[in-house]
Amino acid sequence: MSVVPAEALPGSALAVEGPAREAAELGPRARLWPALVAVYRAQLSRARVARIPLLFVATFQSVGIMILMRGVVDGGGEAQAVVAGSAVLVVAFVALNLLAQYFGQLRGSGGLDHYATLPVPPAAVVLGAAGAYASFTVPGTVVTAVFGSVLFGLPLTHLWILVAVIPLAGAALAGLGAALGLLAPRPELATLLGQLGMSAALLLGVLPADRMPEAVRFTRDLLPSTYGVEAFARTFGPHPDWAFVLGDLAVCAGVGVVSLAVATWAYRRAAVR
Amino acid sequence: MCAVRGLTKTYPAVRGRRGVPATPEVRATDDVRLDIRRGEIFGLLGPNGAGKTTLVRQLTGLMRPDSGSVEILGHDIVRHPERASRILAYLGQESTALDELTVSLAAETTGRLRGLEAARARAERDAVLDELGLTPLAGRPLKKLSGGQRRLACFAAALVGRRPLLVLDEPTTGMDPVARRAVWGAVDRRRAEHGATVLLVTHNVIEAETVLDRVAVLDRGRVIACDTPTGLKEQVAGEVRVDLVWRETAPLHVPEVAALRDRAVEAGRRWTLRLAPDEARAVVATVTGGAAFAALDDFTLATPSLEDVYLALGGAAQQGLVKA
Numbered sequence: 001m002s003v004v005p006a007e008a009l010p011g012s013a014l015a016v017e018g019p020a021r022e023a024a025e026l027g028p029r030a031r032l033w034p035a036l037v038a039v040y041r042a043q044l045s046r047a048r049v050a051r052i053p054l055l056f057v058a059t060f061q062s063v064g065i066m067i068l069m070r071g072v073v074d075g076g077g078e079a080q081a082v083v084a085g086s087a088v089l090v091v092a093f094v095a096l097n098l099l100a101q102y103f104g105q106l107r108g109s110g111g112l113d114h115y116a117t118l119p120v121p122p123a124a125v126v127l128g129a130a131g132a133y134a135s136f137t138v139p140g141t142v143v144t145a146v147f148g149s150v151l152f153g154l155p156l157t158h159l160w161i162l163v164a165v166i167p168l169a170g171a172a173l174a175g176l177g178a179a180l181g182l183l184a185p186r187p188e189l190a191t192l193l194g195q196l197g198m199s200a201a202l203l204l205g206v207l208p209a210d211r212m213p214e215a216v217r218f219t220r221d222l223l224p225s226t227y228g229v230e231a232f233a234r235t236f237g238p239h240p241d242w243a244f245v246l247g248d249l250a251v252c253a254g255v256g257v258v259s260l261a262v263a264t265w266a267y268r269r270a271a272v273r
Numbered sequence: 274m275c276a277v278r279g280l281t282k283t284y285p286a287v288r289g290r291r292g293v294p295a296t297p298e299v300r301a302t303d304d305v306r307l308d309i310r311r312g313e314i315f316g317l318l319g320p321n322g323a324g325k326t327t328l329v330r331q332l333t334g335l336m337r338p339d340s341g342s343v344e345i346l347g348h349d350i351v352r353h354p355e356r357a358s359r360i361l362a363y364l365g366q367e368s369t370a371l372d373e374l375t376v377s378l379a380a381e382t383t384g385r386l387r388g389l390e391a392a393r394a395r396a397e398r399d400a401v402l403d404e405l406g407l408t409p410l411a412g413r414p415l416k417k418l419s420g421g422q423r424r425l426a427c428f429a430a431a432l433v434g435r436r437p438l439l440v441l442d443e444p445t446t447g448m449d450p451v452a453r454r455a456v457w458g459a460v461d462r463r464r465a466e467h468g469a470t471v472l473l474v475t476h477n478v479i480e481a482e483t484v485l486d487r488v489a490v491l492d493r494g495r496v497i498a499c500d501t502p503t504g505l506k507e508q509v510a511g512e513v514r515v516d517l518v519w520r521e522t523a524p525l526h527v528p529e530v531a532a533l534r535d536r537a538v539e540a541g542r543r544w545t546l547r548l549a550p551d552e553a554r555a556v557v558a559t560v561t562g563g564a565a566f567a568a569l570d571d572f573t574l575a576t577p578s579l580e581d582v583y584l585a586l587g588g589a590a591q592q593g594l595v596k597a
Contacts (some may be wrong), residue, residue: 024347024360025433031388035386042374060340109367110372111367114367115370117357119387271335272336
């Protein structure tokens, strides 16, 4: 069907290739920030197609848990833990569980080839997707926090702390989710790990820590979502100790940096097989 | 522009587990040597499992070969696989990364990730969607499109952000003739205007004969022939293919028919024979007259296609190449 003979093409004089030829100029590399924004925007647009029903599920789950706990817990520190735990659970559901599934499927189906054959920094793909999934959690987390505060009669004064809790807990959990999804050898395993991570965040984050045995409390300390829960729970008190809040958020940030770095490494490893 | 030398990749043997049979070691590409010239449409033809996709993954830097070298436009892709993404555009068989995006956003995002400025990416997106007749579908998510339309949308994404080499893995799968024409039209325009080179993976014989400048025939990881489609067909010019379709069973009581049985490839009621022109004429005369004719449903006489070339060269798979 081609009508252009190869000999008549522009530049076909170059077809005679000597060994001492200059290497051709490479196409431009996508820079980190614009590439990250492009990935973020594309991922965010996926929400309209696929993610909205799941966001409802995440929110209903947390609201349901709080209603359930209302019969058991009657205010005080335990109520603060329940509300904070349920709000952060939304972040764990979306950022950890769903992102692990997404990357697991992308890796399993060969979809990573698309990104791997584009000159895009690995960090842009991982951070763009993680950022988008963390953003998906915003409405559900806010609704859960407000609903829970009203339900348990907690003050709404310091809910602004969510502005710090969502991105930092989001970074830590999304990084973990991305790393799990990219490292799991099979997509089903990625789904399983994501579900387990979310279950851990549910059990260890929502249930009050004081009643747990020592071993379980140790596990709780290892889970990054715990620090988001603690930071948020502290702000319900009459005189929050902001130093501790900052300390907890710093742990989230630290885990976020490390897990996103691991996820970026895992992406590189998964892209070239 | 693209030189491949001694490219070898072996998949290790897999031990059997419960429910999963063991697979022996597979040499997916075996000492492959290719030279692709600038501005040509070069094809890799072979049945499924011949190693086409493995070879392409090594050329695009997605897979490291065990040994051998790949040089594209003077760059060593084995040593610097990340450079491949700045030289070539790759259309793989999977669209999962783009499935939930709209056609427009898939093309634009791909352009951005190919290093284009925002305004430039939007302009190229519009131009490519228009060129391929995708503008009416621009706002639809790829997931909601038919297989052929989705493939065309992925092809559009591959074209945003110009590259001197296009690597297309079965680009026209599932496409209707209009979409196919759009694809080959777009490829030809890039060839005429920028001297773009195309590496095409296909198992479609008709497409290979009409589109390709040169073709390498792959079988079990080896290149068994490499020439123009016409040049390859000349290698088997002495042969004619005769297809005989019997009504129910072959009339083996006719001695002439019984004698042919050893040379025929049987597929149900169909016998396929590769014969010298004189023999073919004699066979047609036999089956269209006399006792055999009563048992004959249909017959065709055809000049060799690339499929015949593949079989004549010793290709192992008796089926697997598509004629459509």
